[in-house]
Each structure stands twice: as structure tokens, then as C-alpha cells.
Amino acid sequence: MMGHSHAVSGALLFAAASPHLPPVLVGRPLGPADVLMGTILCAGAALLPDLDHHDSTFAHWLGPVSRALCRLVGWISGGHRRATHSLLFVVLAGGGTWTGISCLGRGFTLGLTFCLLTLAVRALHLHPPGSGPATWVYPTGLAALGAAGLDSWLPNTPQWLPCAVALGVSAHLLGDLLTRRGIPLFWPLGRHYEIALIKRTGNRVETRFLVPLMTVATFVVLWFAAFPTITPAT
Incomplete structure (x- = not known):
């Protein structure tokens, strides 16, 4: 699937799962701010498995530096759609995030x-089109502003963040499971599993059906997850 599709699926998965996350994992019921932040960050986490590909969304972030990093990850993991596209990576990503926020803090x-x-x-293409410097300067600047804004909302150790990362990676795996490869x-173990609903990445099924459907579903589910309906007293 395309990066845009993965990001939308990650947002949808977190929005849908947030009301049902076990308290033992998140520490407390998630408030509206937690759900909104988690949904956005889970969209980003859904891109992490493609760290093994030299032409992924991450690879274009910092030009030669990020491409070299992706090539290194691809070499270590055995190539594209190998180690980083497995259940083991879900565990490592979630566990690594938990370890990082617990040991390294804010x-x-x-x-x-x-x-x-x-x-x-x-x-999500929230930047000017094209391939010039603006395509990495703008996202980097916007992300810096966003992180600075979230600084006043994020606790030092947000226990829902490892869940957001693990769910994002899981959403990516589910998406690629629907493709032919x-x-x-x-x-x-070497066997590949597939439910080939998407014959070719970026085809009409993905771009004209799945992505619009997931986008609408994300906003609907997010509304009910972040702002649950309060039943009037009778």
C-alpha cells in the first residue's frame, strides 16, 4: 500500500481501539486530548515498517541521510518486507517505545x-507538492511546531504512546497483507502471508475506495472516541 494509505489506516485503527485499550497498558482512561494526539502519532507510526525501503516516505525526509539510513535498515533486516514487516517488529517497536519513555523520559x-x-x-501530503526543499523543510517545521505545541499536553511518560506505535505498525502490516506480495x-520463518485484495499498489481499489472509506471512517470513529455521547439523565 502507499504511504498515504498506511497513515490513514493507522489513524483509523487507533481511533477505533482507543476506547477499548486495557487500563493496565495506558494507565487510565484516555481523554479527548490523548485520543487526538494518539490518532495523529499512530498515523506516523504506520510508516515505520518501510524504514527498510530506500524510496519510502521516511527515506525522502532528510535526503541522502535518511535514504542511507533506510538502506542500512533494509540491509540489516534482510531487504524490503522482511523483518520490519513481522509481528516481531510490532513487539520491538512497542517495547522499544516503552523502554525509551521509561528510561530516557521527556x-x-x-x-x-x-x-x-x-x-x-x-x-498525508500536508506540504507543498513537488520535489524541492519545501517538501522536507515544510513537514519538518510543521512537525517541530506540533511537537512544541504538544509539549504542554504530553506527560513525561505517556503510557498510551507505545500502544500508538504498536498499533501503527500493526496497521501497516494489515495493509500490506492485502497486497499480492x-x-x-x-x-x-520465510513464508509470506497474503489476502490479495489489492493487486497493485496505488490501484483504483486502494485510491478510490479504501482510502476515502478509511478517511471518512476515521473522522466518524474519532468523534465518538474523543467525545463520547453523554446520555441525558432520565
């Missing part, structure tokens, strides 16, 4: 927030 939290916001802005869910 600096890690804000740094990760900035990175996820940048990925979300790029994937499939994914190695149980890597390092």
Missing part, C-alpha cells in the same frame, strides 16, 4: 513525537 518522548509527526505530515508475519 527528551525521548518529544523526539519520537517530532519524528512521528513528520512522517504523518509527509504521508504479502508479508512474512512470523519472520524469521
Whole structure:
């Protein structure tokens, strides 16, 4: 699936799951601000598995630097759609986030927030079109402003953040599971699993049906998740 599709699916998954996350994982019921922040950051986290691809959304962030990083991750993970497209990576991403916010505190939290916001802005095309400097300067600046704005809302150790990252990665895996190439869910076992509803990335089924449907569903679900209806007293 395309980066835009992955980002929208990540936002939808967090919005839908947020009212049902176990208190043992998030520490307390999520308020409207938590749900909104988690939905946006989960959209960015849904791009993380493609760190193994030299032409991914992340690869275009910082030009040669980010492309070199993606090539390195791809080499370490065995190529595109290998280690980073597995259930093991879901565990590592969520567990790594939990370890980071627990051991490194606010600096890690804000740094990760900035990175996820940048990925979300790029994937959702919230920047000028084209391939010039504005395509990375604008998302980076907008993400920096967003992270600074969220600084007053984010606790030092937001316990829902590892859930947002794990759900974002899971949304990516679910999306690629619908494509012809499939994914190695149980890597390092080599078998790829697929439910080939999308024959080609970026085809009409994805761009004209799935993405609009998921976008509308995200806003509807987000409304009810962040602002649940209060039943009047009788």
C-alpha cells in the first residue's frame, strides 16, 4: 500500500481501539486530548515498517541521510518486507517505545513525537507538492511546531504512546497483507502471508475506495472516541 494509505489506516485503527485499550497498558482512561494526539502519532507510526525501503516516505525526509539510513535498515533486516514487516517488529517497536519513555523520559518522548509527526505530515501530503526543499523543510517545521505545541499536553511518560506505535505498525502490516506480495508475519520463518485484495499498489481499489472509506471512517470513529455521547439523565 502507499504511504498515504498506511497513515490513514493507522489513524483509523487507533481511533477505533482507543476506547477499548486495557487500563493496565495506558494507565487510565484516555481523554479527548490523548485520543487526538494518539490518532495523529499512530498515523506516523504506520510508516515505520518501510524504514527498510530506500524510496519510502521516511527515506525522502532528510535526503541522502535518511535514504542511507533506510538502506542500512533494509540491509540489516534482510531487504524490503522482511523483518520490519513481522509481528516481531510490532513487539520491538512497542517495547522499544516503552523502554525509551521509561528510561530516557521527556527528551525521548518529544523526539519520537517530532519524528512521528513528520512522517504523518509527509504521508498525508500536508506540504507543498513537488520535489524541492519545501517538501522536507515544510513537514519538518510543521512537525517541530506540533511537537512544541504538544509539549504542554504530553506527560513525561505517556503510557498510551507505545500502544500508538504498536498499533501503527500493526496497521501497516494489515495493509500490506492485502497486497499480492504479502508479508512474512512470523519472520524469521520465510513464508509470506497474503489476502490479495489489492493487486497493485496505488490501484483504483486502494485510491478510490479504501482510502476515502478509511478517511471518512476515521473522522466518524474519532468523534465518538474523543467525545463520547453523554446520555441525558432520565
